[in-house]
Each structure stands twice: as C-alpha cells, then as structure tokens.
Amino acid sequence: MIRIVLADDHPVVRAGLRAMLASAADLEVVADATTPDDAVARAVDLEPDVVLMDLQFGTEQTGADATRRIRALPGAPAVLVLTNYDTDTDILGAVEAGASGYLLKDAPPDELVAAVRAAAAGETALAPAIACRLLARMRSPRPGLSARETEVLQLVAVGASNSDIARRLHISEATVKSHLVHVFTKLGVSSRTAAVAAARDAGILR
Secondary structure, eight states, X not given: OEEEEEEOSOHHHHHHHHHHHTTSTTEEEEXXXXXXXXXXXXXXXXXXXEEXXXXXXXXXXXXXXXXXXXXXXXXXXXXXXXXXXXXXXXXXXXXXXXOSEEEETTOOHHHHHHHHHHHHTTOOEEOHHHHHHHHHHHHSOOOOOOHHHHHHHHHHHTTOOHHHHHHHHTOOHHHXXXXXXXXXXXXXXXXXHHHHHHHHHTTSOO
16 A cells, blocks of 8 residues: 655645545555645654655745655655646755655646556656656756756746845845856846746756
8 A cells, every 4th residue: 555645735735635535445544634744744753665745835935945844754755746736946846855856736637646656666757748848958058047046036026126136035236146147147138027937948947
C-alpha cells in the first residue's frame, strides 16, 4: 500500500484528490496538510511514501520550501508536485528542491495515479507538457536569473519600489539597483516594465 499525504490549502481540491486516488486499491491517503509546515510535520510523524504537494499556500513559505525540508529528512518520502503553476521558475525550483515529479492539476486521473506509483518507486514523473518545456529549455537556453534577481523582479512585477524591495529582502537600495542592472542586461531590456514583460514571455515569472 502506497501511503500519501495531501498538501494543499483548498479543501475542495483535497476532497477531489481523495476521491480520485480512492479509485486505486494500492493507494491510501493517510493525512491532509494545509500549510508547508503542516506538510513537513505530517511527513515526520506519519512517514508516508509520497507527499502530493501544491506550490502556493498563501503563506511566505511555499511548496518548494516544504519539499526541500521534507527531502532533507532521514528516509524522506518522495514529493510529487501537483499545481496550477507551470512557469520555468516554478518547475525548476521544485525540481531543484528535490521533487520526484511535477504534474498540473488538470492531469487525467490515470496520469496522476501512475505518477504517484512512479514517485513511490523512486522514479521521475513529469507531465508530458512539463517534460517538453524542460527539453525546450535545454535546447534553447533562456536568460538565467539568479534566485535573488528573480525575487527582486517578482517584487517589481507587483509594483514595489526599490526602497520597498530593499526593506522586504533586507538588503540595501544600492544592492537592489545592482540586481536590476544585471536583470536588464540578461533580458536585454532597459526598463522595469520591459523586464517584467520579457521575464513573463520567457516563463521566468507567472
């Protein structure tokens, strides 16, 4: 029996996943988690085989953060990401955090069940669309922003000023400006608006 923890902050989604997974006799949902901290706690307490993880919980911590913490545990369970978010930043962040697979929430039920089984067996499970995106990225490398540069640009995208960004990231305004110069150079743009647009076109930002 493959034991699963569902980590998602939407009760309707969790109920739907429970019903979907119940159709497979070898799968058992042993607990729900509604925050990244809950997901880590359930992984520690219950020692499941797979944690089915969303990426966004409406908290400062993300599913990728929880994935990294879970994968650092002794005898860590596999983490299979199931989310609505499919930007390159989301996908690569989850994979780098240790996720065994990445599916979108519109995946067919049989694809989800197969992915859970694959993750439990130590295999990689990527939705076809995600696999194609990763292959395309490998064949045509896009401008690579550092994690900090991406953080800065995400805040620019929601209208934060340099002083706001400095305060939220606990860095100086001069450092913010330096990061933006690097971002502009890498994306081949000359303004904040153009940087956000280029990053969205490249799949770096949602």
